[in-house]
Amino acid sequence: MKAHELFEEIIKGGQADKITCDTLKAGDPNKELKKVAVTMFATVEVVKKAKEWGADMLIVHEPTYYDHFENIEDLPVVVAKRKLIEESGITIYRYHDYMHHREVDQIPEGEIYYLGLKGNVEKTPYSASYLFTANEPITALELANKMEKVLDIKKVRIAGTRNKKSTKIALCFGTPGGVFELLCDPNVEIVLTGEACEWKLAEYARDANTLGMNKTLIVMGHIGSERDGMRLLAKRLGENHTEFETRYMECGEVYTYTEEKLCQ
Numbered sequence: 001m002k003a004h005e006l007f008e009e010i011i012k013g014g015q016a017d018k019i020t021c022d023t024l025k026a027g028d029p030n031k032e033l034k035k036v037a038v039t040m041f042a043t044v045e046v047v048k049k050a051k052e053w054g055a056d057m058l059i060v061h062e063p064t065y066y067d068h069f070e071n072i073e074d075l076p077v078v079v080a081k082r083k084l085i086e087e088s089g090i091t092i093y094r095y096h097d098y099m100h101h102r103e104v105d106q107i108p109e110g111e112i113y114y115l116g117l118k119g120n121v122e123k124t125p126y127s128a129s130y131l132f133t134a135n136e137p138i139t140a141l142e143l144a145n146k147m148e149k150v151l152d153i154k155k156v157r158i159a160g161t162r163n164k165k166s167t168k169i170a171l172c173f174g175t176p177g178g179v180f181e182l183l184c185d186p187n188v189e190i191v192l193t194g195e196a197c198e199w200k201l202a203e204y205a206r207d208a209n210t211l212g213m214n215k216t217l218i219v220m221g222h223i224g225s226e227r228d229g230m231r232l233l234a235k236r237l238g239e240n241h242t243e244f245e246t247r248y249m250e251c252g253e254v255y256t257y258t259e260e261k262l263c264q
């Protein structure tokens, strides 16, 4: 199988934005595949790891050069990183729009799968944001602990209510649309997101809780809130394709912390 054939296979059933970012980012689309790596971000470290492993193709969810469409000037980091990627010979495809915009968005699917939550997912009017109704009521604190333990997120942030059993959870992984609107929706108790504007969203949740409402914002970090979708993609590719080897490559969280044990 060639790299472009695998890309064409995974985008089937999905829909791209009008102008899509899901394109070939580097390398030869006709490369024959023996080894395929899957990651959230093609960081410098991931590119080096993928090269060391002998990857022919790298499937990424996020931009490689700090711009949604990679339209960026030749900044020092861009020039150096481009050189490294070209020298690696790895074919890189981005899989983003087609992954989110399908009957079942594969990012929340992966997050819920690895979190081990059971419940019902409904679409909302906002792109890549969903409403999850949990079968078993859970508190925000229990949910955040689960994320640190099961998803290996180093520090989950909680604003608002911590200890009320809840079932109505908005899934706003990454930085999608409608996060504030869903937080304000009286039907929503907990909002899970990757990144959030602190003065607006976190303060709204804090005041709502102080006023006696059940309202929580949980900030997981961008990578922590989306990478398990890519992990699930790698798992499925490995199950469906024995003609090449598939490996999920962890890019790790972007922030480090003062505690040494959280810095690996």
Ligand SMILES: [Fe+2]
Binding pocket: 061, 096, 100, 107, 174, 226
């Ligand atoms: Fe995403």
Ligand SMILES: [Fe+2]
Binding pocket: 062, 173, 174, 175, 222, 226
């Ligand atoms: Fe994202």
